[in-house]
Amino acid sequence: MGNIKELVEMRQRITKLEASETQHKHTADILQVQTEEALQASVRQWQSTFDAIEDLVAIIDKDYRVVRANQTMDKFFDGAKVLDAHCYELFHGTEEAIPSCPTYQTFRSGEATHAELCEQHLGGHWFDVFAYPIKDKDGTVQQVVHIVRDITERKKAGEELQASEEKYRQVVENANEAILVIQDMVIKFLNPKTIEILGYSKEEALRESEERAKAQYKGIPIPTYTWQRVDDDFVLIDHNDAAVAITHGKIADFVGIKASELYRDAPKIQEEIYRCFSEKASIEREMLYRFKSTGEEKYLAVKYAFVPPDLVLVHTEDITARKWAEAELRIKEQAIASSISGIVLVDLDGAIIYVNQAYLDIFAYSSAEEAIGHKMTEVAADKEIAQKLLTATQTKGWWKGEIRVPVRDGRTIDILLSTNLVRNEKGVPIAMMASVTDISERKQAEEQLNASLKEKEALLSEIHHRVKNNLQVISSLLRLQERDIEDEKYSEMFQDSRNRIRSMALIHEKLYRSENFANIDFAEYIKSLTSDLFRAYKGTGRIAFKMDIEEDVSLSIDTAIPCGLIINELVSNSLKHAFPEGREGEIGISIRSIEDELELVVSDNGVGMPQNLDIRKTESLGLHLVSILAEGQLHGEINLDRSEGTLFTIKFKETRDTVK
Template identity: 40%
Template sequence: MSTERVKDTTERELFRLLVENMLEGVVIVDWDTTILFANKVAATLLGFDSVEELAGHKSLEFVHPDSKELLLKNLQTVKSGVNKVNNEYRFTTNKGKDVWLETCGTKIHFRGRSADLVTFSDITERKRAEKELRKSEIKYRTLVEKSLQGIVIAQGMPPRLVFTNTAFAEISGYTLEELYSFSLDDIKTLVHPEEQSFFFTRYQNRLAGNPAPSRYELRIIRKDGEMRWLEILASRIEYQGEPAVQKAFIDITERKRAEEQIKASLREKEALLKEIHHRVKNNMQIISSLLSLQSHHITDPELLDMFKDSQTRIKSMALVHEKLYQSEDFANINFKEYIKILATHVLQSHGVDTETIALTIDADNVSLGIDAAIPCGLIINELVSNSVKHAFPDGEGEIKITFHALDGNIELIVSDTGVGIPDDIDFTTTDSLGLSLVTLLAEEQLNGKISLDRSRGTAFCITFKS
């Protein structure tokens, strides 16, 4: 055997081994698409159990009608001498299964004539995934286009709009064509001047992957010059292989206007309520002053004492309105501060020397509304007045007021170290106006309970729901 023949045989064997061990299908076809050679992978991909069964068939037999025209066109391209013509075709296998094959054709010499060497691989799953992706993209785009929210996608610095929907065009007053051609200056024109620095800083941080609030509010200036409030939900995404920022916009202008109207209405009501508390306090002071003037003409000690009691009761109620007038919400007062002022006033009105009759206050910082503050104030007024009048015949002792919040309840204790109430007196049925008033206020106004401890002087305990 000559050296040339040995070399030729060796090259053929090497070619066969290479082709048989390739992961791709390999066929050699004549220009009429007759299959002259195929490897095992090609036979399997085309639905045959062996290479021998495939041999002699025309590859055009298995090409789907949708792909035949393209395949024949590309076959002529290869025949003309253009190498490595790549394309994707739809085939129907010998077993009736539709598959997609990616091919590469090259013109070669085979058995003394020119032919087309074709390598191909199965891309059916990839095509299926691409189809599903397209369907998903169409569905997403449809949802975005139909959305009532304005949606934009921006990339780069300075920002450029790469996607926007019709809803945002309607919100901004610009056409889609105008938005897609927006320059940096155009974006600045759209964003309210007071919001620009914060808007671009957040965009830059989010694009770079740095932390930035995802939800915030922003003012824009529409094309027609109208200012609108928008709520924004921003997120960082990948768009066409590049980092981008997607923003969804909701026009909240009407909500913001409604909020401003509510705030204005509340300010008006607060001013009105403040004026009412002020006037009620002033009117009560006038009544107290009238009682004081009237008392100058009274000589009967018992009657004079009744006038003084009425004055202190009015003062306790007026003080509530004064504190409400001074408070921030006009509905609640700090009762600890109120107790100090009220108790001190009661002692002063009775001419008590605080060096001989001490006043101790142990109170939590609890706020009370007017419905609880007035009856509590009247109770403290009556019990402190009672202690001043009856508990200390020798003019010495201590009055203590305790006010605590305990497990959803309020506990008010007014006690003294005086002579105490005799055991035969029932404070709930006594003829004393002051004690009757205390019982009525505790049980009827506060819906609470009242009890009396006589073990060490006098201690009235009132509990009610906070």
């Protein structure tokens, strides 16, 4: 019945295909995923296969009406109406379904059933009848595949065979040659001549053979239990070593127990043991079972096997790990299917074998069928880009980047693409996977932000430019006013004010000329500021200037302005007072970072300041301003060293955002 089972499986697949509108079903293993083309080929082949079967095949609905029949069945009933007829009328000649019919049993049990029936209604013929369920996604039986084979001739042959067997048994029993029958390494029969030659009694030979078979049984790696038919029940009479291991030795306590007692809460297991015995056929299924011996719950693959004359062997393979792996795989599949990133799986030849809904949405596919089974280079809007990405992935094993690509509805979008090779457990490439994120909105937002930023930078530059110009106007006004002042003391005060304004204007000039409006290159600023001061006080030539600025020190405008004013005051003071009567000397400025602080040092090797001068209480506006700026605005500390000329050290903190 191998072809029949394949037909049922094929019909099951076709039913799922017809019921599905847009959702593609994939197997857990990407290596066994079947393409849509294979399913469509199955649909085309199904009807021809169905009609070519020599057995009578019909599909029965819940009302026991024939909804489809093959040509063999039409010919068998010789013109009688088959479609829409009740199956029990056709086969049994009854007015309703009968309990002994496999189709009746399958509709109620949900399992495949089989029986041999003699139908007096059809001339007393014997039929081998099989029924296979067709279930919906919820597991409810909707239809049954009803398969019938006329075995009348076989039955007659069987009766003739029994007569023949009896005849030959007599021949074998009285033969002068040794004859024995061995099955599954166990002696099942030996004639008197064999006993005579071996020197064993029949009982000894059979016992030795059975002991050898029992040793093999004990060593089976799958837990196995032997049940024996006793009256109307079954009794556990033996088990193998694997059963001892899985129950931690407690299975021995259950030897001799009846199936009805052990499985009182699991009637399905009792039913299957009875069914295996009555049908003399193997039954296989998977189940979640709680062991009474240990209390553990495990997923088991159970196989019931009939052993004549009265035994049922139950093999229970622990598949818990596999079940958990399958559950984990389903979760991963669901996560991929529902991901907001587009996921596509491509075989090594470039054919698409899986896409999730996000991928379909991003690239404007109307359904998965438009992509699956086709070459990536065939369905991509830009075939050249697709080929380059496939080649890069196969060559390097991965690719990642942002690209601009056309999609199927004519739009062009920006995507973040990441590809990689999928490898099996041996590290051999078996497929390629890509993750796609539509970043078009982000790109548009970035472009708008960059445009807005450039606008603001231009505006800020203009502001600094105008502030610088306004300060220069003020400085020019002071210069004009200074021309009318004859008193040198007041003229000097105007010049000091102009220098202070110039120090601030210079900062704004550096900012509007800079590409970075947040920080100022302080070394460049000091060069310009001191150059102006040396010219203003005619210190060029006889007074040297030494600058030691730590590399890459940049200050924010809030720090640069007070620092600039401090340097302006101290350098101006040195140029005016440290080198009287044309004396030569040196003025130095250094800035360096010490841990989380900045240290500004302004020094000269001139005549120095009086020992009794307190810079915080002096009447000098410049020195008083230095004290206020250092302690009040920079929140730093100021120290004065008079040992060798004059050396001011100012330590202060600058925020991390403005120190590079």
